[in-house]
Amino acid sequence: MFGAIEAGGTKFVCGIGTGPEDLEIVQIPTTTPGSTVGAVIDFFLKSKAQIKSAGIGSFGPVDLHPDSPAFGYITSTPKPGWRDFNLAGAIAAALNVPVGFETDVGAAALGECRWGAATGLTDFVYLTVGTGIGGSAIVNGSVLHGLVHSEMGHIRIPHDLAADPFPGSCPFHGDCFEGLASGPAIQARWGIPANQLPQHHEAWKLEAHYLALGLASLVCTLSPRRIVIGGGVMQQQHLFIQVRKELPRLLNGYIQARELTDRVDTYIVPPKLGNRSGVLGALVLAEAALSRKH
């Protein structure tokens, strides 16, 4: 049995199991590190199942470099109490098992890769569009880290102020991808929460356009074999249909691959693991942590 932790800004999802069939899950609200992580540790220590290792997919920014003194830390978050908190270290010390550590979106990508919408693919992108926009790229079978990790929500995209005078909601960049296309951006622009906007509201055409602009840049930089898009905003199923039309229109035949033309229905897809992508990906991280130890 492995332990899995999806550490989110509003809740921690903890699970014990080996895969989608047997994973048992609890949710713990995110309050202070002491209280939340204390409850997480309690859950694993009191469980009858003995876990051999644990995996964590965490909200960030996080330090992913095994050779860094801050490896396993949540770093510069504005979230009170969590800044510079050694999350992986706290879990490893309390449970006395090897611990794998990744971003929340990196874990979700690994989950979808193993059991979900990207099985068999060594190169794809997992994107989430909800309260923020985040993404992770799997390249040659591994999560792309590089200098820090991807921050796909903060790429800049064209913004026609005449057509859409909304200045954007990102406190750092104003009208970056997240500032224009996240759930809070939709709500601030139209004055109505995204999940209450009717399907034929003009909001969705604009949203599909911004999403396609963001995807176009991901396609031109990361050349993924598929893009899996989850998150609250993407609960609007019709958005997939619109984005699948808008992305090929924007690319305009430049990148010649059938995945981007007549096969776009299987190129831009929702996650198959629903809201369990992250916690299942944390299981994958736990497995990898154990095999590194042996």
Place this chain on the structure above:
Amino acid sequence: MFGAIEAGGTKFVCGIGTGPEDLEIVQIPTTTPGSTVGAVIDFFLKSKAQIKSAGIGSFGPVDLHPDSPAFGYITSTPKPGWRDFNLAGAIAAALNVPVGFETDVGAAALGECRWGAATGLTDFVYLTVGTGIGGSAIVNGSVLHGLVHSEMGHIRIPHDLAADPFPGSCPFHGDCFEGLASGPAIQARWGIPANQLPQHHEAWKLEAHYLALGLASLVCTLSPRRIVIGGGVMQQQHLFIQVRKELPRLLNGYIQARELTDRVDTYIVPPKLGNRSGVLGALVLAEAALSRKH
């Protein structure tokens, strides 16, 4: 000895050697495949040095997937005569040696990685800004390919039409990154070739802004540890100074890494191999092709 071929749209640069110290180079104009590739083959066959393998960095788009029937082909180029030409196959058959194959920018990245401005780095971006904009990412030590290969020149960036009414020069996308910031875009916008614009011309401030917008998206998707920028437009050394100021301004402290703040001088750098990045990278490809064979 290894053979190296940098296959460009205007010339093929061919070399024989083992590295920067002993590489001997000839240039062959790019005309038709028969004539140009014939001259390339002649050069290697008539050389006294016996090459054990060859590497090719080619203009594209190209097919890089070893398991594809079109592996080693130049694919959908508009260049007369070169569409669907089996470049790697022609070289391999004529020289009877193993052949490595990559994009031109992928080869340049490998050259800079081995002997140039990115030695010791497993994750970086090589970008060229000249008659077009192209780029290649090294991720976890390997060239990123994915579905096709990166087409970094075609990401979309913000374009303030009030400040810059130039509609962009890309025949596919108008005002994409390349459409706004390539050499031909600069010339079309100002009516003067880029290399004749004086250093204090307003063109350069705008150019630095567009370059930084493009780099910001590369940083947010690929999280490179360094960005090496070559190409004709970057011969304007002052551009580096301006881009190193503009990129941190655009990122606005969101990505907390000293490479993007007080170390930006070593983050955005010119190539160290000058115009030999590509042909030297082709040597690296030749080496790899030989070791794969053994």
